[in-house]
Amino acid sequence: MPELPEVETYRRYFEETALGQTVAHLEVEDQRQLTTDFDTLQQALKGAQFTGAHRIGKHFLINLSTSKTLVLHFGMTGDLAYYRDAEDTPRFARIVFHFQNGFRLAFIDSRKFGRVGLAESIEAYRQEKRLGPDALDISLLQLQASLGKRKAPVKSLLLDQKILAGIGNWIADEVLFQAQIFPAKLANQLSSAEFKRLHAAILYVLKTAIEEEANYGNFPKTFLIHARGWDDSALKPAERQVCPQHRTPLNIIKVGGRTTYFCLVCQPQ
DNA sequence: CTCAGTGTTCAGTG
DNA sequence: TCACTGAACACTGA
Structure with a gap:
């Protein structure tokens, strides 16, 4: 956790x-x-x-x-x-x-x-x-500068603590979902609009999570994390793995060796 | 019994 | 040395 x-x-x-x-x-x-x-x-x-x-x-x-x-x-x-x-x-x-x-x-x-x-x-x-700036402190310009020239999947780079420190597998997925970016999209393919959404989503997800003292159950209904089955008793299987926006089934892939949840409708390839 | 896993590090490749 | 990938680590719980 x-x-x-x-x-x-x-x-x-x-x-x-x-x-x-x-x-x-x-x-x-x-x-x-x-x-x-x-x-x-x-x-x-x-x-x-x-x-x-x-x-x-x-x-x-x-x-x-x-x-x-x-x-x-x-x-x-x-x-x-x-x-x-x-x-x-x-x-x-x-x-x-x-x-x-x-x-x-x-x-x-x-x-x-x-x-x-x-x-x-x-x-x-x-x-x-060699830790990068704390994820709560990184600026849009810093984020763009450190990701913009890299050709790895954006999710893998969000997980790299040398670029920015604090994001793990679940929050990376949540951030990309909120920013509506396909997790395996190569960082150097991101538009400046996408960078802007990415930066805003990092702050939004982290601040929301801290406000709720990291109790996932209290996160907004619009969060992807509820589909992850973080607490088996909290979610019926039928409700799990469905996009909170569209109620359509989520996609699960591996990105950089890590299990990745996303919604192909919200986060088109 | 088997297997995935919220994180990091290191070996291997190019 | 860099950029990137994939495996290994130790252990629990499904």
Whole structure:
């Protein structure tokens, strides 16, 4: 789930819970999820206070009072939970930060694609990962400049965190649906009208998703995401995979190796 | 039992 | 080195 709106929601949750806390110790179930070795990480965190919460795309960056930066990436299934009692430890809590006030913050991640480690600073991390501008901050001109000469499918480029940071598979489909652009259209074939719609759709989809705290069920009825079956109980099979505009069946293809939903009527090839 | 998957990275090709 | 494609990664749940 964690695309930009989820990570922004986690960031706000963190600000209301773990921000300001001082780390007592750390529990790590599987060292393969660390990008900094355990001893170094424990050393850097012990006695350090969490002093700030930032986000670049899907990357979550926590300032430490010791001047280093803690970086969390949620992979495909990451989440956070702040709680006090051991019996409230969520299922799949892979890494647990214990605070001096007795509370804990769990990094939950059933599929273990998430990563936690240290960076020198936010800026150093951005450069190391070569992250593009956050998807909420990219301008129309920047977007046009970085996509306009590329001959890959526009969807693949939206997913490239080096071009713009924060868009994942579901939001890429939603953005292209709202912008009425065929997902496999080559970026260098896009008209300036299409770039304009694309840029507006990125902002519209992300802002809407953040307002709803990334609860897909609350997204507008006009969103494609309801057809994806993100929650099996929320949608009857007969209603699934139908365009919210035309009620016609959606098309499902692979673009850049990723499952892609779109409506051939709204997004002509 | 098999398989797809919300993300990233890397090997391979041109 | 760049642009692009496709596989691999670890694990759960359908």
